[in-house]
Amino acid sequence: MNFSSIDQNVAKHIALNQEEIDFFHGLLQHKKVKRKQMILQEGDFCKDSFFVVEGCLRSFSIDKNGFEHILNFAPPNWWISDLYSLFSQKPCILNIESIENSQIILFSRENQEKLFAEIPKFERFFRIIAEKSLVSHQQRLLDNLSLTAEERYENFCKRYPSLIDGLAQKYIAAYIGVTPEFFSKMRSKILRNS
Amino acid sequence: MNFSSIDQNVAKHIALNQEEIDFFHGLLQHKKVKRKQMILQEGDFCKDSFFVVEGCLRSFSIDKNGFEHILNFAPPNWWISDLYSLFSQKPCILNIESIENSQIILFSRENQEKLFAEIPKFERFFRIIAEKSLVSHQQRLLDNLSLTAEERYENFCKRYPSLIDGLAQKYIAAYIGVTPEFFSKMRSKILRNS
DNA sequence: CGCGACGTTGATTTGCCTCAACGATTGTGG
DNA sequence: CCACAATCGTTGAGGCAAATCAACGTCGCG
Numbered sequence: 001m002n003f004s005s006i007d008q009n010v011a012k013h014i015a016l017n018q019e020e021i022d023f024f025h026g027l028l029q030h031k032k033v034k035r036k037q038m039i040l041q042e043g044d045f046c047k048d049s050f051f052v053v054e055g056c057l058r059s060f061s062i063d064k065n066g067f068e069h070i071l072n073f074a075p076p077n078w079w080i081s082d083l084y085s086l087f088s089q090k091p092c093i094l095n096i097e098s099i100e101n102s103q104i105i106l107f108s109r110e111n112q113e114k115l116f117a118e119i120p121k122f123e124r125f126f127r128i129i130a131e132k133s134l135v136s137h138q139q140r141l142l143d144n145l146s147l148t149a150e151e152r153y154e155n156f157c158k159r160y161p162s163l164i165d166g167l168a169q170k171y172i173a174a175y176i177g178v179t180p181e182f183f184s185k186m187r188s189k190i191l192r193n194s
Numbered sequence: 195m196n197f198s199s200i201d202q203n204v205a206k207h208i209a210l211n212q213e214e215i216d217f218f219h220g221l222l223q224h225k226k227v228k229r230k231q232m233i234l235q236e237g238d239f240c241k242d243s244f245f246v247v248e249g250c251l252r253s254f255s256i257d258k259n260g261f262e263h264i265l266n267f268a269p270p271n272w273w274i275s276d277l278y279s280l281f282s283q284k285p286c287i288l289n290i291e292s293i294e295n296s297q298i299i300l301f302s303r304e305n306q307e308k309l310f311a312e313i314p315k316f317e318r319f320f321r322i323i324a325e326k327s328l329v330s331h332q333q334r335l336l337d338n339l340s341l342t343a344e345e346r347y348e349n350f351c352k353r354y355p356s357l358i359d360g361l362a363q364k365y366i367a368a369y370i371g372v373t374p375e376f377f378s379k380m381r382s383k384i385l386r387n388s
Numbered sequence: 389c390g391c392g393a394c395g396t397t398g399a400t401t402t403g404c405c406t407c408a409a410c411g412a413t414t415g416t417g418g
Numbered sequence: 419c420c421a422c423a424a425t426c427g428t429t430g431a432g433g434c435a436a437a438t439c440a441a442c443g444t445c446g447c448g
Contacts (some may be wrong), residue, residue, distance in 0.1 A: 129317075148403080
């Protein structure tokens with residue numbers, strides 16, 4: 001059981017001694033998931049945050065016409081969850097799926113509260129994580145309001161440089177908010193002009 | 195100087211004794227701003243969070259064609275800021291403007307760090323605020339990806355029931371992501387069909 | 389009053405979607 | 419290892435939601 005990647009993630013924002021690290025590890029759970037495996041489905045109750053050690057996950061919603069819209073990709077060292085369900089204790093509105101064979105760490109809401117009670121510094125850690133994520137979602141929202149599909153694609157490439165290849169085009173399309181057909185046309189146009 | 199509305203806001207998530215409340219108040223600054231007054235402009239360095247006591251603020255960006263896109267409205271008891279600039283210490287990408295004569299409370303980043311050092315419970319408070327805001331921005335992002343302008347307008351009415359009238363239509367349009375002209379047509383169609 | 393900001397309405401254009409047909413690639417069982 | 423199906427990407431024709439551009443009415447305010 002190796003938690004070094006999550007330890008490094010935590011160490012970016014708060015400093016812990018060995019005893020605190022051990023306590024933290026005691027609240028974590030390792031898990032391997034296969035490509036295409038669903039980790040969370042709409043209607044479930046989300047009880048965990050997921051930290052990706054290896055592989056890649058995605059969170060998405062399905063609209064009333066059956067189309068998927070991707071909220072987040074989670075490559076290694078990213079956190080992912082259905083925060084709405086996690087905080088409100090209501091059924092999920094998101095689905096979370098592994099898009100590669102992945103190793104993830106589960107951290108339950110229950111254990112998170114234990115951790116806050118025992119080591120209040122972690123309030124700070126998760127505050128900072130939430131703030132950073134908030135800033136990036138705000139930026140993406142403004143991008144969706146003001147940019148064309150082509151510009152949003154450029155932004156995507158900057159935001160997830162490690163993903164641009166190896167990732168199915170339909171997922172990129174579902175992230176930037178266009179149909180796979182349109183994305184394909186757009187992409188071939190970009191290639192032609194360069 | 196009356197801080198009762200911000201105290202109530204804080205009390206929703208953490209409990210404070212009188213001494214702590216006094217310390218907190220010592221870090222706050224009251225300010226009156228007039229309708230149409232700019233509180234923050236693109237390129238400034240954002241040093242404060244703003245809590246609205248009375249009136250209403252909006253945060254928005256201006257795209258390369260000169261069009262405004264509204265990120266948030268802040269009616270009474272809401273927080274608003276340019277979090278990107280605040281956290282990164284880089285120049286603002288947002289503008290913040292008062293859309294009515296308003297009373298606001300300024301809380302500087304510097305004082306926020308003092309507060310965290312003195313009363314760590316506040317880490318929890320701002321974690322919760324950030325998480326709630328994150329959930330709501332994620333939801334809005336998914337709405338923009340999956341809903342029509344008309345459905346987004348319905349959502350807007352639910353989210354900001356206190357604003358629906360008294361607010362210029364062009365601001366609603368800039369929030370849901372359509373032109374004022376299209377919004378006007380849409381609105382008259384809705385009225386006709388009901 | 390007269391000006392400027394706002395809202396309305398119409399004609400036209402366009403970015404992106406829909407639907408459909410067809411290759412290419414992947415994966416799976418025989 | 420091949421045959422086949424399923425999934426994915428490509429391409430084209432046509433359609434629609436929303437943008438653009440322009441003209442005009444209306445209101446609040448100096």
